[in-house]
Amino acid sequence: MTALAKAMPQLVTAEPLMRFxxxxxxxxxxxxxxxxxxxxxxxxVLGIVGESGSGKSTLLRMMNLQESPDAGxxxxxxxDLPPNLFDLDRFERxxxxxxxxxxxxxxxxxxLLMKNSSSGNVAERLLIAGERRFHVLREKARGAxxxxxxxxxxxxAPPVExxxxxxxxxxxxxxxxxxxxxxxxxxxxTGLDVSVQALVLDTLKRLQQDRRMTMVLVSHDLGVxxxxxxxxxxxxxxxxxxEGLADQVFQDPQHAYTQQLVHAKL
Amino acid sequence: MTLASxxxxxxxFSYGFLDASAKREMRRKMIKAxxxxxxxxxxxxxxxxxxxxxxxxxxxxxxxxxxxxSVVKVIDQGADDSVNAASIRRFLTRVSGAGATNDTxxxxxxxxxxxxxxxxxxxxxxxxxxxxxxxxxxxxxPNMSAARQMHADxxxxxxxxxxxxxxxxxxxxxxxxxxxxxxxxxxxxxxSPIPRWDVPKLHMADHLTILSAGREKRIFAVPxxxxxxxxxxxxxxxxxxxxxxxxxARSGLTGYFMNEIPQDGxxxxxxxxxxxxxxxxxxxAEGEDPEIGATxxxxxxxxx
Ligand SMILES: Nc1ncnc2c1ncn2[C@@H]1O[C@H](COP(=O)(O)OP(=O)(O)OP(=O)(O)O)[C@@H](O)[C@H]1O
Ligand SMILES: [Mg+2]
Numbered sequence: 094m095t096a097l098a099k100a101m102p103q104l105v106t107a108e109p110l111m112r113f114x115x116x117x118x119x120x121x122x123x124x125x126x127x128x129x130x131x132x133x134x135x136x137x138v139l140g141i142v143g144e145s146g147s148g149k150s151t152l153l154r155m156m157n158l159q160e161s162p163d164a165g166x167x168x169x170x171x172x173d174l175p176p177n178l179f180d181l182d183r184f185e186r187x188x189x190x191x192x193x194x195x196x197x198x199x200x201x202x203x204x205l206l207m208k209n210s211s212s213g214n215v216a217e218r219l220l221i222a223g224e225r226r227f228h229v230l231r232e233k234a235r236g237a238x239x240x241x242x243x244x245x246x247x248x249x250a251p252p253v254e255x256x257x258x259x260x261x262x263x264x265x266x267x268x269x270x271x272x273x274x275x276x277x278x279x280x281x282x283t284g285l286d287v288s289v290q291a292l293v294l295d296t297l298k299r300l301q302q303d304r305r306m307t308m309v310l311v312s313h314d315l316g317v318x319x320x321x322x323x324x325x326x327x328x329x330x331x332x333x334x335x336e337g338l339a340d341q342v343f344q345d346p347q348h349a350y351t352q353q354l355v356h357a358k359l
Numbered sequence: 360m361t362l363a364s365x366x367x368x369x370x371x372f373s374y375g376f377l378d379a380s381a382k383r384e385m386r387r388k389m390i391k392a393x394x395x396x397x398x399x400x401x402x403x404x405x406x407x408x409x410x411x412x413x414x415x416x417x418x419x420x421x422x423x424x425x426x427x428x429s430v431v432k433v434i435d436q437g438a439d440d441s442v443n444a445a446s447i448r449r450f451l452t453r454v455s456g457a458g459a460t461n462d463t464x465x466x467x468x469x470x471x472x473x474x475x476x477x478x479x480x481x482x483x484x485x486x487x488x489x490x491x492x493x494x495x496x497x498x499x500x501p502n503m504s505a506a507r508q509m510h511a512d513x514x515x516x517x518x519x520x521x522x523x524x525x526x527x528x529x530x531x532x533x534x535x536x537x538x539x540x541x542x543x544x545x546x547x548x549x550x551s552p553i554p555r556w557d558v559p560k561l562h563m564a565d566h567l568t569i570l571s572a573g574r575e576k577r578i579f580a581v582p583x584x585x586x587x588x589x590x591x592x593x594x595x596x597x598x599x600x601x602x603x604x605x606x607x608a609r610s611g612l613t614g615y616f617m618n619e620i621p622q623d624g625x626x627x628x629x630x631x632x633x634x635x636x637x638x639x640x641x642x643x644a645e646g647e648d649p650e651i652g653a654t655x656x657x658x659x660x661x662x663x
Contacts, residue, residue: 184512206520213524220516220523227526227592249527 108170110135110307111156111275116165118151118331125151126162127331133275136305140322140339142315142354147328149311153279156309157196158186169193171274191221195268199280201252201260204267210249211263212238218270237266242296258289262296269300278310282317294320315354319343327351375422376454381405385423385578389569392580397542397587398510399493404576414447414472415573417489421451421470424485429457432466437474437616437632444472461635464652473536475557477615477633478652480566482583488551490572493579495539495549515539515547518590526595535600541588548579550587556599556616560655561587603659605629610637611644614659 109132118126125148133139141149154160155167158178166177171193175181181189190196198204205214215234224230238248243262252260261281268276281297282290294317300306301321310321318325318339325342327335327350335348346352373379381403388402407415407422425431433448435441439461447470452459460466463476470487480486496506499517509515518539525533536552540561550558551570561568561581568581581587591597605617608628615636617629631637639649655661 187512187514209520210524210527212527213520216523217516217520220519221514225519225593227523227595230523230592 107134109133110170111168111309112170113156113167114165116152116155116162116167118148118155118160118162124331126155129165129328129331129333131326131333131336133307133309135307137323138301138308138310138321140318140325141309141311141328142313142318142325143328144313146330148331149313149328150279152328153196153277153309153311156275156277157194158190169274187221191218192271193274194277195271195273195275196277197261197264197268197279197281199283201257201264204264205252205260207253208251210251211243211255211259211266212248214252214263215267215270218267222271233270234266237270238263240269240300241266242292242299256289258285258293261285261293265293265296265300269304269306272304274307276306276308278308280312281310283312283314290317297321315343327354372454374455375425376407376450377405377419377422381419382423385419388578389420389423389580392569392578393567393582395546396582396585397546397548397579399548399577399579401576402578404573407573408450409443409447411574412491413443414470414489416571416575416578417470417472417487417573418447418451419573420487420569420571420578421468422454424468424487425451425455425457427456428467429455430460430465430467431457432460432463432469433471434469434474434476434634435472437476437618438634440634461638462649463633463635464650473552473554474616474632475553475560475655477631477636477654477656479655480560480564482565484566486566486568488553488568488570490549490551490570490577491574492537493549493570493572493575493577495537495547510546513545515541515590518547519592522590522592522595526592532591532595532598539590541586541590542581543585544588546579547590548581554600554616555589555597556602556656558587558589559599559661561585563587599661602629603656607631607637607640610640612637612640614656615654 112132114130116126116129129152143149155162161179167179168176169178212234215237216230219230219233235245235248239245241262243266252263282293301308312318322339325339326333329350335342335351343355346355384403388400391400405419407418409415431448431451433444435444448459451457463478468485472489494506496509499521500506500509522532536554537549538555538558539547540550540558542548550561563584565583567583571578589597602617603614606613607630609630612631616632618632620628620630622628639651642649
């Protein structure tokens with residue numbers, strides 16, 4: 094925290110946008126999350142790294158209110174919300190997520206209706222939020238796809254006919270269509286080839302800079318985290334083993350596991 | 360050994376064919392359906408002597424409602440004289456002693472497949488629609504438990520998305536029959552495969568409409584004076600079929616829903632789909648004076 098205060102004093106004075114405390118989750122004998130706490134400040138990118146099975150996706154699903162923990166709380170500093178979002182019922186959660194939280198999944202099948210048009214996938218978000226004007230749906234879908242640097246001449250093509258990189262851009266457009274307070278990204282570029290991955294990351298970076306969008310980015314790829322994240326959280330076996338400013342964690346990893354990760358990468 | 364010794368002794372059917380407990384269930388489910396307009400209520404759906412998919416849902420409702428003073432009209436896509444309509448009508452009168460009619464004005468119960476008569480229905484009449492697919496969400500959500508959850512949440516965005524896709528692809532809403540419609544501002548129903556032309560007739564109507572799917576075992580209702588609003592975008596108005604300017608080749612009627620009759624050598628003629636209305640017009644032209652009621656549409660315009 095001292096290093097963070099030195100590097101980004103404005104962050105420390107601001108209230109966190111998101112905060113979760115002591116989240117724990119078990120699946121039978123598997124401990125997916127073990128007493129995980131974290132916070133995210135407005136406009137920052139929090140990177141979460143960790144090996145397969147370390148609980149990254151589970152944590153993200155909770156931030157997206159798709160699942161509830163066995164214990165712990167989750168708060169967003171937005172108007173009219175309870176101190177613990179897990180107190181919301183299923184319907185309230187759905188409305189909150191539709192309006193204020195965007196998510197991009199690693200697997201486009203999870204986030205997209207593959208046979209609907211790409212613009213329709215984006216429009217669906219707006220429909221959930223109650224938009225009922227066709228021309229507004231159309232314009233906003235076009236705007237979001239454009240911001241995601243999706244080729245607009247393909248905007249009515251269904252995702253099944255698109256490349257993986259383009260599918261991720263449709264997911265991204267859908268996620269940002271309502272200008273969410275929080276954008277969650279679960280391995281958004283995994284499975285894309287390196288050059289496409291770089292382009293999608295460029296888009297994400299540009300979006301982040303233009304809109305000061307608050308993001309949580311999950312990846313097992315340290316390179317991706319390094320290009321994107323302001324702060325990094327390292328997870329292992331459901332626990333946070335290290336947390337800090339990205340540069341600091343990468344240059345001077347404290348935990349043995351992080352050292353191993355960083356050196357394996359270098 | 361005779362046939363008589365091999366079969367069970369003759370026993371009378373219950374009045375109106377269905378046994379009392381089946382009818383009690385139907386009545387309870389109909390009351391529930393009226394209490395929550397547009398919400399699908401499950402029911403047991405008994406066997407009746409026609410095949411599933413041929414109007415068993417509607418028939419069970421009619422059998423429950425019918426009494427010796429009832430006058431029943433049965434139509435199939437507007438026609439009283441199709442084989443199926445005629446069989447159902449004969450069966451109904453045989454098991455209930457009710458009267459039968461082709462005249463919409465004279466009927467107290469109207470069982471219909473896929474049309475609503477053109478003459479306005481009154482508060483003392485009940486329209487029973489046969490429903491093949493009661494679930495408007497089925498095309499967008501094949502998992503029925505998920506669909507029920509969507510109804511509970513009034514989560515109908517995906518239906519609008521379907522309309523969005525149609526406009527994007529074809530420049531207009533292509534959905535013809537079974538146009539999804541919001542009932543009483545809460546539940547979206549599929550109004551059975553009636554044409555778009557007929558949907559506005561359900562809105563704030565004087566009569567009760569009961570919709571029943573025998574194969575799918577679901578019953579729902581539009582009570583009198585209830586809002587029925589087809590799903591539309593604010594800036595893309597609802598449009599009924601373009602039949603306002605067509606003239607019936609047999610009766611000379613104009614401004615009603617028509618059947619298209621392809622002609623030898625290309626082209627097509629039209630006949631008014633509500634066949635009894637056509638018959639009345641022809642009788643009037645021949646000098647008789649049958650009573651023709653007020654119609655929902657006048658000169659092809661829906662009257663509000
Ligand atoms: N729905 C579930 N039912 C049972 N076990 C689960 C479930 N979801 C996650 N787990 C288990 O919880 C642990 C954490 O899983 P999680 O998907 O969060 O890991 P991850 O860090 O995202 O891994 P990866 O990098 O492979 O995506 C794993 O052991 C996983 O098997
Ligand atoms: Mg994962």
